[in-house]
Amino acid sequence: MDKGVDEAGWDVEPGDEIEPVVQAVGRLVKVCREAAGVSVSEMAAALQYGEDMVRKIERGARIPRPEYLERADQLLKAQGHLRAFGEDMRRARYPKKVRQLAELEERSVEMLLYSNHNIHGLLQTEEYARALLGTWRPAYPPDELERMTTARMARKSVFERSPAPEFSFVLEEVTLRRPVGGTMVLRRQLEHMLDVAKLPFVELQVMPTARANHPGTGGRIQVLKFADGTGMGRTDGDFGGRPVSDPRHLRVLDLRYGIIRAQALTPEESLVFIEETLGEL
Known part of the structure; x- marks a missing residue:
């Protein structure tokens, strides 16, 4: 190139x-x-x-x-x-869909984010994000792969806002164990997550695989709430996977996320879980 x-x-x-x-x-x-x-x-x-x-x-x-x-x-x-x-x-220079998501994230005062396959993009390190995007098929050309990686990293500036949004992350256990990019990339990824979880406006929880019955089986959930009382949400399982802002739809996602949050490990237990997972690598 x-x-x-x-x-x-x-x-x-x-x-x-x-x-x-x-x-x-x-x-x-x-x-x-x-x-x-x-x-x-x-x-x-x-x-x-x-x-x-x-x-x-x-x-x-x-x-x-x-x-x-x-x-x-x-x-x-x-x-x-x-x-x-x-x-x-x-x-x-960021892809249109990424730019639109970043703009919504920058407006948010609260984010509810459930991930069931991969670690959420806002928590990813650059090397993990590059390795993960590199698994997509059809494969991105090298310059597009770098563009997508750069755009994903740029979204993390939302953590530097003052005041920052309130973040709630719930991640399935499998996302912490899948060695995307190899063992060392995963180790650094988990170490980064431990650092992020210590921020006062971040709550990070792990959903153990042993939790057989919870409403996250329908796929990822994302709910962004704005200062004017409105919001935007989406999930893989409903509404055709498209973003929704209707209060009735947002209540459904709020309910679903609340149950997931209650069934996951507490933030304190989750940090211990991530540390133990690190020790197994």
Whole structure:
């Protein structure tokens, strides 16, 4: 993979609503370049990217990384006009469905998250996430795999909000034992979870496999609650797997999650369980 593909940015997804913004930023880059009297070839050489990459960014076919805009701003003496779009482009380069989820998570004041197959994305380390995404079929091309991994890691910034949302995670025991990426990757993943579980706004619980009868058998559950009293939820088992916001549907998910939460190990017992699982690796 050449540097231009890996570092300059990502292709715009067809039909993505972010496309007009990317095109506007590309036109601004071109205007600044021409005003500075810098040719495409000169800019490509100065920034160490291919000329084709520079042209793709300027016509809005490529989402530039914030680092690209920072360096272009300095080269073209754009007085911060290009740099100002860095955060917009940081968000734009994530896949549309990931960007939409991240926006909902950033609005949330409370998150109820039940995972039955894999450790929840907000709890994953980068190496675990990359290994897990690498198991999907059809397989992601290398650059798309890195894009998905980067996007998943970016969502974890929600932990740094002030005030942070209240998190409740319930994970099936199997998610702690499946050696995604190998034993050492799993060890570091479990150690990371122990650290996250110590945050004052995080409650992490484990559902033992021996709990035969609980309503999580229908699949994952996610409920996000917002400051205005509204919410968004989804589950694999109902509503066609689509997000729902109807209060009647949210009550169903709340009820289901509440039972799961009550049947799982307590947070204190869960930490001991994870530590014991670590000791077995």
